[in-house]
Amino acid sequence: MAALLADVPPAPGAAALRVAVDGPDLPGAPGVTGPHALAADLATRLPGLSRPAVVVPAEGFYRPASLRLEHGRTDPDARYTDWLDAPALAREVLDRSGPRGSGEHLPALWDVARDRAARLGYRPTPPGGVLLVPGSLLQGLGLAFDVVVHLRVGPAARRRRVPADRAWELPAFDRYDDEVDPVSLADAVVLADHPDRPALVLQGRFS
Template sequence: MGHGLGGLAPVKVRPLTFDTLVAEIVSRVEALPGRVRVLIDGAPAAEPGKLADAVVEPLRALGRPVQRVSTEDFLRPASVRLEHGRTDSYSYRHDWFDFGGLQREVLDPAMDGKVLPSLWNAATDRASRAEYVDVPENGVVLVDGTLMLDRWLPAELTVHLWLSPGALKRKTAEEWTLPAFDDYDPVADLFVRYDHPERPGLVES
């Protein structure tokens, strides 16, 4: 059962390295039969895409085909994202990412063997015109993104990379986004303290 950092007392934190965190995720996925959907979530400062990328080859080496997807390719049109300006934290929290499209085009059809790897090209502000790709019966759909894990998106494994408020502020270039995380209370199967990516800690209850 997944959990967040809040509401757990006491908690134990198991020290890891980046490589052992990758191995932990790979082990969890390998134990799951059939098609598997994995969400790796974290603020942009935590670079969830970097961790997701590191998981790909170990899974493929075990015979599990992987389809990578990023929420950066499931943004809403600029007319929606930027309706209240380019630095509106409320819009970033609620209107920036097309989670409905992610579920409709990736997470739901993945279990039937097809996904749309991208929906929107932010650079051109047009549909990406991507085509559906096949997901084999033992395939893994691996999604990285931010603000994903309080929306009850369907997945077999969820990972959250948690940054303390100080680390989040220190590492975030786009400071206007910080208020978007004030009320974010993600629930994840693997809840990882990630202030120091080379020394992550897995929160265990």
């Protein structure tokens, strides 16, 4: 995957190639556990392929708890529609790093753990590099990603692997599969039902 991304140049006038690493984060298993682990691994490999990389987690652009959890802490519909501030992610990261952008990005807008503004300054996006945005439920929002990598974990595997305290999220991912069909939209799909034996399927701009 790193070698494939290293061969894709940024769009004309863009600071970096903007890559979504989309999928459910399922900790506790060896191998491919979720988008954050995959993005971190790609970020360590890309510089060796002459492509600097930076990781900007989507969680840094979640809404404040007063909005995100307005309907309770375990509402799957809110998890699907209300958690991510997609316009802020577009404005502060993707647009600034894309064509005619300023060539910088905001690492995070909101500190979810402390539920307050992150108060971070803009940082340069590595020129000619790869901007990796790991997170869940990232497709179907009109975000300007140049490449989308989707970790496909089927419903049965999700139910088998999700921690008990996060089982309430499962209907959100079922709805995502039904309404967005993220596999069909992605440029690369990592089949990760068995995290220790992932398989890569190329489509979209890689086909």
